Amino acid sequence: MTRQAEAFWLRSPGAGEIRPVRLPEPGPDEVLVRARYSGVSRGTETLVFAGAVPPSQYAAMRAPFQDGDFPAPVKYGYLSVGEVEAGPAELRGRTVFCLHPHQSAYVVPADAVTPVPESVPAARAVLAGTVETAVNALWDAPPLVGDRVTVIGAGMVGCSVAALLARFPGVRVQLVDTDPERATVAAALGVDFAAPADAAGGRDLVVHASASSAGLQQALDLLAPEGTVLELSWYGDRPVQVSLGGAFHSGRLTVRSSQVGMVAPARRSSRTYGDRLALALELLADPVFDALITGRSAFRELPDVLPRLTAGSLPALCHLITYDGE
16 A cells, blocks of 8 residues: 655755655545656746745635645646556545545545546546536536637637537637647647637637737637637736727627636536546546647656746646656
8 A cells, every 4th residue: 555655746846856755645535646657737836836826816716725825835636547556445446536636646635536437548537627617517518509619728728628619519610729730639639729919709609728919819809799708717826918999889799707616607506616527537537638648758857847848848738647658
C-alpha cells in the first residue's frame, strides 16, 4: 500500500519542482488513490505558473486540494485520474477522477472522487473537469434548434464546448482561432473552422474562450440582433477593452459570464456539482474527445514541461502527465 508520494509544486513564479509527500492513513470515509494520469489545463495552470493570478482572485482561484498560497509556493492542479487502493469496498480497485493537483498518490474524502465509467479510457477521463466547464456553459446559454453558433478560441474549453455543440440537432457550429493548425482539431470534432478574418457573422450565440480583448470584440461583432456572447475566458490580471458602440445597444446584444464554480441558475434547484461531473464523464465515452489530448510527458518532467507550455514553445490543448510508466 502506498505511503510515500511525490507532488509538483510551484516554488516561485516560473519555477517548479517535485517534492516528497508523506501520506496519512486513510480514515473510514476516505480513499487512497494512486495516480495514473493528470492533465495540464494550459490556460489556467499557465497563468498560475507565471504568477499572474490577481490578488483579488486568490480565493476564487483556489483549487479544492491546493496546498500553499498564490503566487507561490503552491501545489496546484485539478485534473487527476487514478485507481483507488484503499477505501470503501465499492470504490476499491475503481478508476476515479478527482480535482487534485499533480501528485503520484493522495488521500481524500471518498465523496471527492467520481468513478470513471468503464466505457471511458482512463487517459481521456482527465478531460472531465474541462468538459464539466463546457456542460455548465451550455446550461448557462443553451442553443436552440437551428441556431448559428460560433466558438472563438480553440483551446481546451473552446474545443470542449464545440464538441458538445456539434451534438445539438440543427445547430451550425464554427470554431474560430488564430492558429490554422486548429483546423485539424475542428475537423476531428465535426465542426467548421475559420480564421478570425473569415469568421461568419449573424450568429445567434458566440461562446468566447480566447482570453483576448480582440476575441471578445469579434464575438460582439459577429452577433445577430439580440444575440448573446457567453464569456468563458479567464484573463488573470490583464485588462480587457471592448467597444460598446455600434450595434451593441441598438441590436440589444447581451454579454453573459459563465463560472464553473457555480451550477448554472437554470439547473441550480435540481442538479449538483456531482451530477455535472458525472454527466461530463458519461459524455467522454465519445472518442472524439481524444483530439483534445495533444501531448504527453512523464510526471518527473513537469518542472521542464510547464515553462515550455507557458511560453508557448510546447503547443498543446490538454497535455497528459503519466505516472508509473503509463
